[in-house]
Amino acid sequence: MAVTELPGGEEKMVFDLTEEQRMIQEMAHGFAQKEVLPKAAELDETSRFPEELVRQMAGLGLMGVAVPEEYGGAGMDNICYAIAMEEISRACASTAVILSVNNSLACDPILSFGSEEQKRNYLVPLASGNHLGCFGLTEPGAGSDAGSQKTTAVRDGSHYVLNGTKNFITNAPQADTCVLFAMTDKEKKHKGITAFILDMKRQGVTVGKEEKKLGICASATASIILEDVKIPEEDRLGNEGEGFKIAMHTLDGGRIGIAAQAIGIARASLEDALAYAKERKQFGQPIANFQAIQWMLADMATEIDAARLLTYRAAWRKDRKLRYTKESSMAKLYASEAAMRASVKGIQIHGGYGYIREYPAERHFRDAKITEIYEGTSEIQRLVIASALLKD
Amino acid sequence: MRFELSGEQAQIREMVRSLARKEFAPKAAEIDEHSRYPEENLSRLAELGLLGMLVPAAYGGSETGAVAYSIALEEVARGCASTGVGMAVTNMVGDTIYRFGSEEQRRRFLADMASGAGSGAFALTEPSAGSDAFGISTVAVPDGDAYVLNGSKTFITNGSRARVAIVAAVTQKEPKKQISAFLVEHGTRGYSCGRPERKLGLKGSDTVSLAFEDCRVPKRNRLGEEGEGFRIVMTALDGGRVGIAAQAIGIARAAVESAISYARERKQFGQPLSEFQAIQWMLADSATELDAAGLLALRAAYRKDTGGSFTREASVAKVFASEAAYRSCHRAVQVFGGYGYMREYPVERHLRDIKVTSIYEGTSEIQRVIIARDLVRQGYR
Numbered sequence: 001m002a003v004t005e006l007p008g009g010e011e012k013m014v015f016d017l018t019e020e021q022r023m024i025q026e027m028a029h030g031f032a033q034k035e036v037l038p039k040a041a042e043l044d045e046t047s048r049f050p051e052e053l054v055r056q057m058a059g060l061g062l063m064g065v066a067v068p069e070e071y072g073g074a075g076m077d078n079i080c081y082a083i084a085m086e087e088i089s090r091a092c093a094s095t096a097v098i099l100s101v102n103n104s105l106a107c108d109p110i111l112s113f114g115s116e117e118q119k120r121n122y123l124v125p126l127a128s129g130n131h132l133g134c135f136g137l138t139e140p141g142a143g144s145d146a147g148s149q150k151t152t153a154v155r156d157g158s159h160y161v162l163n164g165t166k167n168f169i170t171n172a173p174q175a176d177t178c179v180l181f182a183m184t185d186k187e188k189k190h191k192g193i194t195a196f197i198l199d200m201k202r203q204g205v206t207v208g209k210e211e212k213k214l215g216i217c218a219s220a221t222a223s224i225i226l227e228d229v230k231i232p233e234e235d236r237l238g239n240e241g242e243g244f245k246i247a248m249h250t251l252d253g254g255r256i257g258i259a260a261q262a263i264g265i266a267r268a269s270l271e272d273a274l275a276y277a278k279e280r281k282q283f284g285q286p287i288a289n290f291q292a293i294q295w296m297l298a299d300m301a302t303e304i305d306a307a308r309l310l311t312y313r314a315a316w317r318k319d320r321k322l323r324y325t326k327e328s329s330m331a332k333l334y335a336s337e338a339a340m341r342a343s344v345k346g347i348q349i350h351g352g353y354g355y356i357r358e359y360p361a362e363r364h365f366r367d368a369k370i371t372e373i374y375e376g377t378s379e380i381q382r383l384v385i386a387s388a389l390l391k392d
Numbered sequence: 393m394r395f396e397l398s399g400e401q402a403q404i405r406e407m408v409r410s411l412a413r414k415e416f417a418p419k420a421a422e423i424d425e426h427s428r429y430p431e432e433n434l435s436r437l438a439e440l441g442l443l444g445m446l447v448p449a450a451y452g453g454s455e456t457g458a459v460a461y462s463i464a465l466e467e468v469a470r471g472c473a474s475t476g477v478g479m480a481v482t483n484m485v486g487d488t489i490y491r492f493g494s495e496e497q498r499r500r501f502l503a504d505m506a507s508g509a510g511s512g513a514f515a516l517t518e519p520s521a522g523s524d525a526f527g528i529s530t531v532a533v534p535d536g537d538a539y540v541l542n543g544s545k546t547f548i549t550n551g552s553r554a555r556v557a558i559v560a561a562v563t564q565k566e567p568k569k570q571i572s573a574f575l576v577e578h579g580t581r582g583y584s585c586g587r588p589e590r591k592l593g594l595k596g597s598d599t600v601s602l603a604f605e606d607c608r609v610p611k612r613n614r615l616g617e618e619g620e621g622f623r624i625v626m627t628a629l630d631g632g633r634v635g636i637a638a639q640a641i642g643i644a645r646a647a648v649e650s651a652i653s654y655a656r657e658r659k660q661f662g663q664p665l666s667e668f669q670a671i672q673w674m675l676a677d678s679a680t681e682l683d684a685a686g687l688l689a690l691r692a693a694y695r696k697d698t699g700g701s702f703t704r705e706a707s708v709a710k711v712f713a714s715e716a717a718y719r720s721c722h723r724a725v726q727v728f729g730g731y732g733y734m735r736e737y738p739v740e741r742h743l744r745d746i747k748v749t750s751i752y753e754g755t756s757e758i759q760r761v762i763i764a765r766d767l768v769r770q771g772y773r
Binding site: 002003004005006007008009010011012013014015016017018021079267270271274277278288291294295297298299301302303304305306307309310312313316317327330333334382383385386387389390 | 393394395396397398399401402403405459641644645648649652655656666669672673675676677678679680681682683684685686687688690691694695698708711712757759760761763764765767768771772
């Protein structure tokens with residue numbers, strides 16, 4: 001079917017936020033405006049990891065928004081998570097991605113696939129923000145083709161021995177814990193991939209030097225090199241061969257976070273451009289009076305609205321345990337591309353000032369670009385969506 | 393937030409879907425080819441209570457609300473776009489008479505409209521007043537127990553069929569221009585219709601000009617207060633835009649569904665078109681944009697049902713849905729290649745039909761003006 005239909009239910013459709021969702025919006029907005037936004041330019045300029053903000057966010061329960069309270073999280077729903085992501089990202093996209101990786105890519109797979117013991121040992125510190133997590137899937141030779149893992153895990157008694165290199169890993173330099181993927185059976189291709197929970201302090205784990213990036217400069221991105229790293233069997237996540245499924249499941253959720261991050265960047269682009277357009281005078285009047293500028297503003301707002309609804313829908317389906325692979329791909333694809341368009345318009349409205357680092361518009365543009373790439377490129381999202389359409 | 397329909401809304405969807413698929417879709421090409429008004433389709437809609445969906449049962453309506461109405465209209469337009477717009481205008485006129493009409497006016501007009509005994513038309517546009525709706529020049533001058541209307545209206549959907557038209561006219565020019573709304577009944581002396589317009593698409597819909605020559609409209613037919621007309625027509629358009637968004641989604645959906653089945657069947661280079669990423673991309677983009685459009689339309693309808701202002705939401709839904717739907721229909725023709733250009737397949741009709749959705753009930757440009765004005769005044773909400 002060309003259009004995803006809303007299911008019929010017992011209750012009525014609602015397009016208003018719940019009390020809890022409104023509360024977290026207010027809280028995250030307040031925190032982001034007061035604590036995060038004033039630092040965003042400096043964080044970007046100096047590529048500094050915002051350790052103090054991460055600590056503060058942990059105090060607010062933002063490191064494990066949708067993780068049940070018994071496992072150290074805030075016990076809220078995934079729309080709350082998307083809302084929190086958007087608000088933090090609106091202030092600083094780098095800070096937001098640190099949050100998103102911890103919530104979606106570290107906590108969620110352990111919550112969904114971990115044993116009770118793993119949840120106690122690893123999830124509780126991650127969700128409460130005492131530890132920071134990262135996600136080791138991408139390799140130099142395995143980007144969109146995530147199934148072609150070169151990292152190996154060889155069984156040795158009650159241990160596995162891991163060797164290989166992971167690439168472009170967000171949070172790697174600061175992370176305590178990594179949800180990591182390695183090949184346990186090459187013959188089986190992607191069905192031979194297994195997931196592990198890696199304590200980053202284990203012997204043989206080296207973090208490469210931090211990448212210099214176009215944007216999200218304050219988030220740390222580095223490679224992880226594994227040389228004969230011994231991981232005990234208890235730290236295997238799920239069964240042998242289940243890794244690819246776990247990775248894909250995890251990315252479905254992660255895409256909700258990235259969609260929300262993109263919406264935050266788009267909103268920053270819009271709100272900054274709107275404020276500028278009302279102040280800046282040319283030809284004797286504020287440029288907001290000109291239709292050329294109004295068109296850009298209207299399109300940004302319209303597309304942000306659309307992206308938000310797609311994102312909330314995916315989050316709602318995740319909470320309801322309905323299938324949401326296609327829906328989260330749509331949200332991620334649309335939100336990231338809308339953010340890119342919004343950030344270009346944001347610069348254009350600022351004119352020359354938009355190109356200058358004194359104004360935030362050029363940072364939004366640099367930050368927006370990554371959302372079309374990580375956690376599945378736009379091209380991978382379109383593949384996922386098309387295959388769902390053609391399967392129906 | 394809850395992204396599901398009520399049981400009743402889902403039932404309405406199923407009922408209308410089956411009606412549109414069995415009875416409307418098979419005739420849509422013929423209706424288009426002969427520019428034939430789909431009278432029998434409108435009668436079926438009336439029988440099922442689908443022409444008075446926004447009108448309470450006490451006045452003969454089915455009172456299902458704007459969400460159910462949007463869903464139903466999408467399904468009807470998916471079968472036949474021309475039938476969809478006939479349905480949209482009558483519902484919108486009924487809604488407006490209910491909201492602004494006197495008790496007597498409601499009793500006199502609404503039941504007939506809902507039962508299909510008389511459809512409605514909305515006469516605002518004039519030859520020189522399109523997007524600049526406030527610039528209308530049709531005048532209404534009080535004279536005893538009536539107003540005397542002079543002027544002309546253009547591009548009026550349902551114009552020659554309507555039992556009653558909501559007509560906007562100027563009741564005061566100086567010092568401040570004032571517009572009032574009137575319910576003008578078919579057959580009133582001095583009220584006449586021009587011949588049907590020939591159009592790019594939506595050929596089964598009835599589009600005519602209206603002329604008023606010393607047309608006496610009784611005072612009891614004034615809708616709302618004198619001078620309230622502009623507010624009335626703008627409110628009507630807010631609701632109408634939700635309908636047009638739904639219509640656009642229905643049309644585009646038909647196009648994309650045809651494109652998907654064609655892409656599965658058609659083989660080139662030894663494999664189905666659907667195996668090529670170039671084709672997959674087009675399908676994925678259309679589906680994504682239409683999903684977003686659907687959510688925006690439902691949100692606007694939900695806001696309308698729950699009260700409060702939904703002007704911005706309606707404009708956002710209308711501009712996004714009509715433009716996304718246009719892109720989707722355009723891509724569908726592209727997926728069909730040469731066949732898509734031929735009348736033997738439905739997608740060229742969908743492309744012709746969809747174009748008007750970014751024009752009528754406020755062009756895309758007007759929607760952007762509304763959205764931008766709201767942004768400048770209130771910020772992004």
